[in-house]
Amino acid sequence: MIQSYRYRDLLSRHEMVECFEEGVTLVKLILREKEYEVKPGMTLLSALQKINIVPESVIATREGEMILDDEILKDGDMVKLIAVISGGSCHCEEWRNAPLLAMTGGYYEM
Amino acid sequence: MRQHKLALCKEHYLEWVPEQTERFIKKYEMFTHEEKILVAVSGGKDSLALWDILHRLGYQADGLYLGLGIDEGINYSHESQRLTEKFSDEHNLKLHVVDIEKEYGQPIPILAEVSHRGYGKPCAVCGLAKRHEMNRIARDLGYDVLATGHNLDDEAAVLFGNTLSWSSEYLLRQGPVLPASDGLARKVKPLCRFYEREMTAYSLARGIEYIYEECPFAEGSQSIYYKELLNQLETKRPGAKLTFYLRFLEARKRGDLFIEKNIERAHLHSCPKCGQPTSTEDLCSFCRMIEKTQNTVITQ
Numbered sequence: 001m002i003q004s005y006r007y008r009d010l011l012s013r014h015e016m017v018e019c020f021e022e023g024v025t026l027v028k029l030i031l032r033e034k035e036y037e038v039k040p041g042m043t044l045l046s047a048l049q050k051i052n053i054v055p056e057s058v059i060a061t062r063e064g065e066m067i068l069d070d071e072i073l074k075d076g077d078m079v080k081l082i083a084v085i086s087g088g089s090c091h092c093e094e095w096r097n098a099p100l101l102a103m104t105g106g107y108y109e110m
Numbered sequence: 111m112r113q114h115k116l117a118l119c120k121e122h123y124l125e126w127v128p129e130q131t132e133r134f135i136k137k138y139e140m141f142t143h144e145e146k147i148l149v150a151v152s153g154g155k156d157s158l159a160l161w162d163i164l165h166r167l168g169y170q171a172d173g174l175y176l177g178l179g180i181d182e183g184i185n186y187s188h189e190s191q192r193l194t195e196k197f198s199d200e201h202n203l204k205l206h207v208v209d210i211e212k213e214y215g216q217p218i219p220i221l222a223e224v225s226h227r228g229y230g231k232p233c234a235v236c237g238l239a240k241r242h243e244m245n246r247i248a249r250d251l252g253y254d255v256l257a258t259g260h261n262l263d264d265e266a267a268v269l270f271g272n273t274l275s276w277s278s279e280y281l282l283r284q285g286p287v288l289p290a291s292d293g294l295a296r297k298v299k300p301l302c303r304f305y306e307r308e309m310t311a312y313s314l315a316r317g318i319e320y321i322y323e324e325c326p327f328a329e330g331s332q333s334i335y336y337k338e339l340l341n342q343l344e345t346k347r348p349g350a351k352l353t354f355y356l357r358f359l360e361a362r363k364r365g366d367l368f369i370e371k372n373i374e375r376a377h378l379h380s381c382p383k384c385g386q387p388t389s390t391e392d393l394c395s396f397c398r399m400i401e402k403t404q405n406t407v408i409t410q
Contacts (some may be wrong), residue, residue: 056341057309066120066311084310085263086154086324107200 025076045069113368113372120315127312128163131300138230138286140298145254147171150244153190155313155320158197162303174247177209179217190321249293260299263306266351
């Protein structure tokens with residue numbers, strides 16, 4: 001079950017009321033299990049900056065298609081953000097400090 | 111792709127990635143079409159993308175999956191193996207599967223606990239086991255080269271960490287190719303110049319199903335922290351990560367790292383105006399600047 005974390009601080013009460021009164025549906029951005037909402041009309045890049053997500057760390061898709069940083073987000077858009085940083089065990093820092101394999105005679109690589 | 115000053119549609123992007131990979135394979139003399147390649151696949155986007163690319167380029171590339179026995183409530187190893195096997199079946203590729211628990215009696219987390227290595231995390235033992243097993247299978251089954259899916263972000267993060275600590279031993283060994291030596295297979299990283307974001311885009315565009323969840327032990331790892339820092343830099347300065355890595359490779363190749371260069375001291379003489387030493391032929395740079403500004407004032 002996805003738990004929704006509405007970041008109301010990003011939209012002031014006034015802005016949310018404004019959207020409601022204008023009949024505008026907010027744009028939803030979802031990263032893992034967190035949901036963010038922004039006003040429509042801004043670029044993806046602006047939206048990511050607004051919700052403090054580094055653009056280089058995610059890829060955005062809308063209706064299954066990748067979208068670029070300069071894409072204008074529209075009323076009611078649902079944007080899925082896919083985290084690109086991988087940190088599986090083979091990338092972990094700790095392996096660097098593992099002792100050299102005796103059989104490798106000093107051969108040590110990632 | 112601001113770092114390359116290049117924009118491509120999906121169709122051309124899916125052509126560009128393999129073309130660039132082939133270019134890097136040739137540039138760094140990683141392997142040839144006649145050689146047998148063993149690709150270390152983990153079920154993640156990079157290793158599966160690498161396997162896909164090598165297959166599309168016509169290389170003899172088989173996969174090796176290591177079952178580490180990491181569960182932590184999310185069936186991590188089970189799911190990653192399932193996705194790897196699904197990929198190999200769909201593409202009719204040969205996959206070797208080694209289960210650490212079956213081979214050595216215990217899964218990685220237990221081996222780490224019993225051996226008291228890693229300060230509560232199994233990462234040190236995991237890395238050790240993977241290197242050992244990858245080389246063993248490559249050697250025993252007669253593969254010429256072992257390929258891993260390390261991308262530019264991985265390389266830049268490691269380089270960053272090694273530079274912060276000035277680990278010269280690791281710095282001098284880091285690169286796209288680690289040559290073979292007695293009993294050790296050649297190891298290559300064909301994706302080392304691709305951004306992690308580019309590989310994610312490739313996997314998504316190709317419809318490659320990979321494991322989204324991170325290794326449960328990766329949380330809080332230094333490599334992820336360094337990647338986040340470098341991503342912030344990259345956002346402000348597109349191309350920074352690539353420049354960082356490529357200039358390092360160039361410096362290493364030239365032999366500029368950790369060697370005091372014999373710099374021939376420039377011939378100095380006294381500035382005719384102020385008398386301070388200067389390497390320029392006439393006035394020193396300061397006096398020349400002052401003279402220029404004074405001339406400009408007079409003209410006005």
